[in-house]
Amino acid sequence: MGITGKARAFRRTLKLDSHHAIERFGVFVAAFALTGIAVISGSVISALQTGSDVLSRTALYTTTFTTSKTALKGDVDGVFTNTRGDKTLVMMHFPASAAISHNAADYQAFLLGSDTDLTNETVTTSDIAGTIHVFGSTGYLGILLTAHRNFDEQVLNLTIRANAELSYDETVHRQAGVDEMTDDASFRKFDQWRVFINPGATAITTIPALDAPSFDPTRAYYDVVLKPQEGTARAKLDQKLLAMRANLAQIESYTSDLRTTQVDGLFLRPPPPPAMMTGDKITGVSAAEARDGVSTLTLHTDHVVPGGLNLSWRTGDVYHGYLDVVVPPGQNYAEFLARKRDEKADTATQQISDMPWILSDGSNLRSDYQTSDVTMRPLTTVMNNLSQAYQDYAKNKAAYQSELTLDLLRLDANLRDVRSNSSVHDGSHVVTTLY
Secondary structure: OOHHHHHHHHHHHOOOOHHHHHHHHHHHHHHHHHHHHHHHHHHHHHHHHHHHHOOOOOOEOOOEEEOOOOOOEEEEEEEEEOOOOOEEEEEEEOOOOOOOOOOHHHEEEEEEEEOOOOOEEOOOOOOOEEEEEEOOOOOEEEEEEEOOOOOOOOEEEEEEEEOOOOOOOHHHHHHOOOOOOOOOOHHHHOEEEEEEEOOOOOOOEEOHHHHOOOOOHHHHHHHHHHHHHHHHHHHHHHHHHHHHHHHHHHHHHHHHHHHHOOEOOEOEOOOOOOHHHOOOEEEOOOOOOOOOOOOOOEEEOOOOOOOOOOOOHHHOOOOOOOHHHHOOOOOOHHHHHHHHHHOOOOHHHHHHHOOOOEEOOOOEOOOOOOOOOHHHHHHHHHHHHHHHHHHHHHHHHHHHHHHHHHHHHHHHHHHHHHHHHOEEEOOOOOEEEOO
């Protein structure tokens, strides 16, 4: 038998010829399936082992939820505690457009212990009391748990029930069933959702609101929700100041170029700067330049853009409020913010467009020469550079004084909603612990 014949016989023996394609495909599928099972099993075992290892550090196991009857989706913002470890606040929120009750009396909660398999067990921390807080019309809801001692390291199953259903979807109600994890039929009868937490975790976040003698929902909302947003807003203001400082340096440099750039003895005379930026300067250093890492950049100006404010935002914060400083007497803050929103005139662009570009012989570079005149290109280039630098500065200043500064005021207005309209549900049966 030749080499070719031996090869054919070998392929038939191992079923590698075309007549055994189906059998060969089945073998491959089975092999991949077994491999997949092995990988998945290993992942599950690893996850359980990891879960056991990090139990002492993990405070939150549920980051999103869906209500059982109305199918409203929400997010869990975190689990927070005080320095003693005997108070825990679970913060969550629905989208602002969600049809939910903003009255804390319409909610109650139930607390169970849970093992790593999500099986119910006894709560080991005794004498837990709770209150439910709704933070105005923001969509945020908080469950405050307190104990006579610090919380044990234990996964807790916190079930929240909404006794007021403000939305209805026939399809959702028709498909509503028991809870998938625990076969709890109460999820069909009531609009509920679950959050798994560990109040005794070592990596839990501490907030000042829980160290106060009494719970202030305004301070809690600021600590959890608004303070991070305020940090982002301040960072954007600082970045805009850096951009404006660069623009002013460009303006100074390009203005110097006017005196040194000539065509056949002709040069451009420096035009007067637009009124809205006359005398503007930025002092201080950025965070990267400061030895202590704290930015001190400050805009000094006598001119405020339409719809904007010249706010000294570094000297205050959202919790203590900016609106009382800037809102004129006799005007409420809603009217003030609405008026600022409507001030849209862009005077800076027009001022820059009207800047005179006069040459040393008294002629006008824009009106007396064609833009295609290559002989004047050096002067046209320096004119365009300076004009663009003015435009960039005007754009950045407008964003700084209006859009970004007003963002801080809107956070202040948000906090005022919480301060005026928050509600609390307290009592012996508001949060029921099932030991």
